[in-house]
Amino acid sequence: MCASCRTVQSHARLACVVLFDIDGTLLTGPTTGPSAGVEAMAACARTVTGQDGLHRRVEFAGRTDRQIARDMLVASGAASPSPHQLDAFVGRYVEALRSRIGQRPYRPLNGVREAVRVLHDRGAIVGLGTGNVRLGAQAKLESAGLADLFDLDRGGYGDDADTRDEVLRVGVSRCDPTGSLPVIIVGDTPYDVRAALDIGALCVAVPTGMYDAPSLIEAGAHRLVAGLDATLADELRDLLP
Ligand SMILES: [Mg+2]
Incomplete structure (x- = not known):
């Protein structure tokens, strides 16, 4: 040209x-360890289901927050999470993200x-x-x-x-x-x-x-x-x- x-x-x-x-x-x-978002998702899954490590059984990259929440609930044994359950999960996730993001900034x-x-x-x-x-x-x-x-x-x-x-x-x-x-x-x-x-x-x-x-x-x-x-x-x- x-x-x-x-x-x-x-x-x-x-x-x-x-x-x-x-x-x-x-x-x-952060350069090491999980992001605040992954930590928040993992913490919510633990609180809601009582099970640890569900975040390691689902894919995060490229997925929507509601898809990630649904996948973790299904992985815990929940048959078919309702829209209300997903809304509650995601609301809890946002609070958990906000509480962690200062310590693990993007x-x-x-x-x-x-x-x-x-x-x-x-x-x-x-x-x-x-x-x-x-x-x-x-x-x-x-x-x-x-x-x-x-x-x-x-x-x-x-x-x-x-x-x-x-x-x-x-x-x-x-x-x-x-x-x-x-x-x-x-x-x-x-x-x-x-x-x-x-x-x-x-x-x-x-x-x-x-x-x-x-x-x-x-x-x-x-x-x-x-x-x-x-x-x-x-x-x-x-x-x-
Ligand atoms: Mg991306």
């Missing part, structure tokens, strides 16, 4: 919705702040598409010092729907009620990728969480980047029609 074209591209507006996953994409837990992944700031500067509508319930998402973003980058009213959360694709649909509708803009999902798990494909969105995957690059490509990611930084805007520009 010629230098002048590159200059034009660097200032090109981004007419799109970009939804970010949170865990493993924007932020991560930290932003390298380059995230620059990546999101440039998207705002270029006119993209930036939101969240996460399995965290809204209050959990807020607590984690505040802990990592990233809350100022996001308007929480622009997002889909684990308390909006039971499946990740529906969570993303809700997030998109809150960002772009007309549904006219292209949508790009940024996430770190095959669950993010598949949900993006399910709603007809583009997906940029980052191998900064529990999954490596080949598994994200195999899931169908349109673009894989090693990590987030200020060049994300150009990556997205290349992807858009």
Whole structure:
């Protein structure tokens, strides 16, 4: 690409919705030991069921908080947890998360702040598409010092729907009620990728969480980047029609 074209591209507006996953994409837990979120889930499962270690029998990455709660209750022997039981579990989880997060804070992944700031500067509508319930998402973003980058009213959360694709649909509708803009999902798990494909969105995957690059490509990611930084805007520009 010629230098002048590159200059034009660097200032090109981004007419799109970009939804970010949170865990493993924007932020991560302490360098050693479980995150405050995992600790909180484990503590709730112990309190509700009387059983230890249920959190080690379910998958967390890419799942919604309600899915994780349901999986742990089923693993304890509960036949089919009711919506009321899941609501109560998740409410208890948020309290446990808040009480632990000061001792085990989250930290932003390298380059995230620059990546999101440039998207705002270029006119993209930036939101969240996460399995965290809204209050959990807020607590984690505040802990990592990233809350100022996001308007929480622009997002889909684990308390909006039971499946990740529906969570993303809700997030998109809150960002772009007309549904006219292209949508790009940024996430770190095959669950993010598949949900993006399910709603007809583009997906940029980052191998900064529990999954490596080949598994994200195999899931169908349109673009894989090693990590987030200020060049994300150009990556997205290349992807858009
Ligand atoms: Mg994630």
